[in-house]
Amino acid sequence: MLVGYSSSSEEEEGETETTQSEGFDQKWQKEDDGSDDLPPKKKIKTDEPASKKRLPLPGCLLTMFPDEMDPQTEDSSLHGGRVRSFKHERGNWATYVYFPYHPEDEFEEFLEELLSTARARGVGLTPQEEFHLSLSQTVVLRHHWIQPFIQSLKESLTHCRRFVCTAGRLKVYSNAERTRTFLGMEVSSGNTQLLDLVHIVDKTMTEFRLETFNEDPSFHVSLAWCVGDQMEKLKRCIQELQTLVERREDGPLLLRLDCSELRCRTGNKTFRFPLET
Template identity: 25%
Template sequence: MKRNLALVSYSSSEEENNLEKVSKRAVPKKKKLPGLSPSLIVQTPKDDPALHQGRIRIIPHIDGQWASHVYVSIRVERRSAMYNLVLDALKTAKNLEPALHDFPRVDENKSEKYFNLHVSLSRPIFLRTHQRDDLKREVKSLAEKSNNFKISFTSFSIFNNDEETRTFLALDIGSGHRDLKLLSDGLLPFLANLRQKEYYADPRFHASIAWALLQGTTSYDHASMAENFSSPLLSGMLPTQVAPSVNVFRPILHLPASLTTILNEQYASPLSSQSCSAFDIHELCVKIGKDVFSWRLKG
């Protein structure tokens, strides 16, 4: 005897409801991940000239790229004749050109200020993160096979950087030029391997003591702002960008040639004297980002 199997039929709406219930039970709800702590978020550098003495970044910031340079350092003690000469020369220079700004003196233990002069041995070197140790090894190796030497200064000169964004008042190197050239040339194979620019073929080694912005290096409308400010030091900034806590820097077309003429007439003779400018160079330095490393030269 055949049995009829009764088929239970469902409406389409009931089927959809059942499937929806099953779907809701099968898929767990996604949990929200906790947000990152603000201390772990890397902030992108802000290219704000008001925060960087009016300077504008020429080469855009790239994560993982490190600006570096190699140099020798000269410490000019506060109680030395050289220290007083540099102070006097800076005062004279800024009276002749108020747009000049000297580099800040180092304050050690908040009691003794001194000048830390740098003589560059390379142009800016741009490294990837994994190349930083390579540069340190190269500089260390160069230091270990180079002898100590003495340098002196002879006169005042004006230099512009390659980008023509800043101009510098500097002290020319006299004795010690050959030793500085040997150190600079020692970096050439490494720089060539990285496809970086070498230092100048016929370098004029110097130590900068003051600087000024060159006109055309900021995005400010200098002409339209001139009537808003009576002080020449305020004429380079927009009104909304001037604040009591922000230093204002006025760009210039160039430093007058008469500046070095006057400085050399007054100070070249004592500058080149034995009492002022005979300095021992016994370390080779490299700055990578904000970190400075140094190695002693061979005795």
């Protein structure tokens, strides 16, 4: 589960400063004093200092190097009210490791039923844009660390084998800052294999002095979220929501994750690590 939001794509570090050289030009100028007997005199004349006005930069150059802080990236109204877990800065890449979950056909209908029931109980939830099972915290990775970080993960995962895990029980979560509340489905099988992978990922995190995963993780797939600390309100209707999971026509609904490819997302880049068969 993603304990601290992030989402973001940042650009590579780079700054430029444009200056215009200023100085004095010297030139020779002939002056005639009006005498027919004397040759024209040569005299050095110094111009006034050149104008200090700078020429405007082309628009294409201005967009190449954005300001250190983009006010829009910090505007929570542009992100559904979500608040960043860490300050957005150029060169800082939000990074996390996860397994993707690809919903089955009936999942969308089931999720809408959950959201409708929660809404009737006073909790307005927004469905996740994509679904995944987190195996790390969301950490800040500097741009020049990306390649060595990915290489370390790749080497550590070389002999890891693929497996299947399932999730079937609803649970309420929140991020560390209590700025968002989540409705998730907790993993019921595959925990041992997931823990083994977390230990491997944690070694890379430690190598780069980044925060490791929760000591006693509750592996889950986040289904929906809302702004603020709504844990108590959501917990009061969690049993009613769980009933929707268990009393379906075709039997209890289980999310099945084919854990065959671990992924790492850093900023707008996604790296894939296929596991052995």
